[in-house]
Each structure stands twice: as C-alpha cells, then as structure tokens.
Amino acid sequence: MDLSKYYQKRDFTSTTEPKGEIEKSKNELIFVVQEHAATQLHFDFRLEMNGVLKSWAIPKGPSMNPEEKRLAILVEDHPYAYKDFEGTIPEGNYGAGTVIVWDNGSYTLDDENIKESIKKGHLSFVLNGKKLKGEFALIRLKIKQKNAWLLIKKNDKYATEADILKENKSVISNLTLEEIRK
Numbered sequence: 001m002d003l004s005k006y007y008q009k010r011d012f013t014s015t016t017e018p019k020g021e022i023e024k025s026k027n028e029l030i031f032v033v034q035e036h037a038a039t040q041l042h043f044d045f046r047l048e049m050n051g052v053l054k055s056w057a058i059p060k061g062p063s064m065n066p067e068e069k070r071l072a073i074l075v076e077d078h079p080y081a082y083k084d085f086e087g088t089i090p091e092g093n094y095g096a097g098t099v100i101v102w103d104n105g106s107y108t109l110d111d112e113n114i115k116e117s118i119k120k121g122h123l124s125f126v127l128n129g130k131k132l133k134g135e136f137a138l139i140r141l142k143i144k145q146k147n148a149w150l151l152i153k154k155n156d157k158y159a160t161e162a163d164i165l166k167e168n169k170s171v172i173s174n175l176t177l178e179e180i181r182k
Helices: 004-008 080-084 114-120 177-181
Strands: 029-037 041-049 052-058 070-079 087-089 097-109 122-129 133-140 148-153
Touching (some): 029 080, 041 080, 080 097
Antiparallel strands (some): 029 041, 029 097, 133 148
C-alpha cells in the first residue's frame, strides 16, 4: 500500500487533486464512493486501509441488490485526503472529468488482517454510509486480469431492488456532476 503510482499518474501543477500522503482516520475506518464522469462514467469505491484509500473503479456503480454483482477493477491507491475531493480534473490529465463524493461514511471489516484478505482475494465488510449500508463483499475473480473483482451486496435488512444510483447528488456539496461541471 503506497502512493507511488498515484503520484506518477498526476501533474499537480495542472490538477486540483490532493497530493496527500499516508494518513489515517482518528477513530473509525472510512469509505468513500466518488462518481466520476471521465472518458466513461463510473464510480470509484475507496476503503481506508493502512493509511491510504484502496480503490476500485466500478463501471456500473454500486448496487443494493444482492442479485446484481458489479465488476470492480482494482486501481492505484489514493491518498486519504482524496476522500473529500470534488471538482473537475482538466483535459490532458489522467482521469480528466468531473468528480463528486456520491457517498461516504465508516466501515468495519469482518477480518482484521486487511493485507491477508486482499492477498486471498476476499474482503467482507459492513458499510455505514449515507446511501450504502449493510454487508458487502469484494471478491477477486480468478481470471488472468488480477485486478478484476466483484462488489456484491449481501442479503441483509438493507438489501433492496431499488436503484440507489438515482440518488445522484453529492453527500458533501449536494450538487450533481453537471452542477459541479458548470
């Protein structure tokens, strides 16, 4: 878990993304989901782990329906300071496009050994967010592409077939992607 790939991909003289560093929450572990209108609209799911935000890009966004398994591509770790980032990454920069904090909150892990869980390819956790709540799992797919995972909502009292993505405003600014872009 380090930020070297994050730093390599960004020019901090032309993007407002935080440079950040390895940093931890004072109390509970945090998670954040950022809606990102880059080349293709996707959602970045981030879990605080060992001072960084372990990050997965979810093309179709998270779901509260246990029947809908969502592809989640493991990407570079992000700095803790990224948890509050909203704005537009200028054209010509990695990830160019508009970002909002679609959801955030705290989470707990079923297994305290995060590194071992990632190595095994199975993380179980409980989210306590403003939109996402309850039990979830990230499971690595056993294919050649080692960074392909599935985000799965477990069947609990928060499970629903309702489309959570219709809740399209930032939990920080209460703005939509389009409103931030303008």
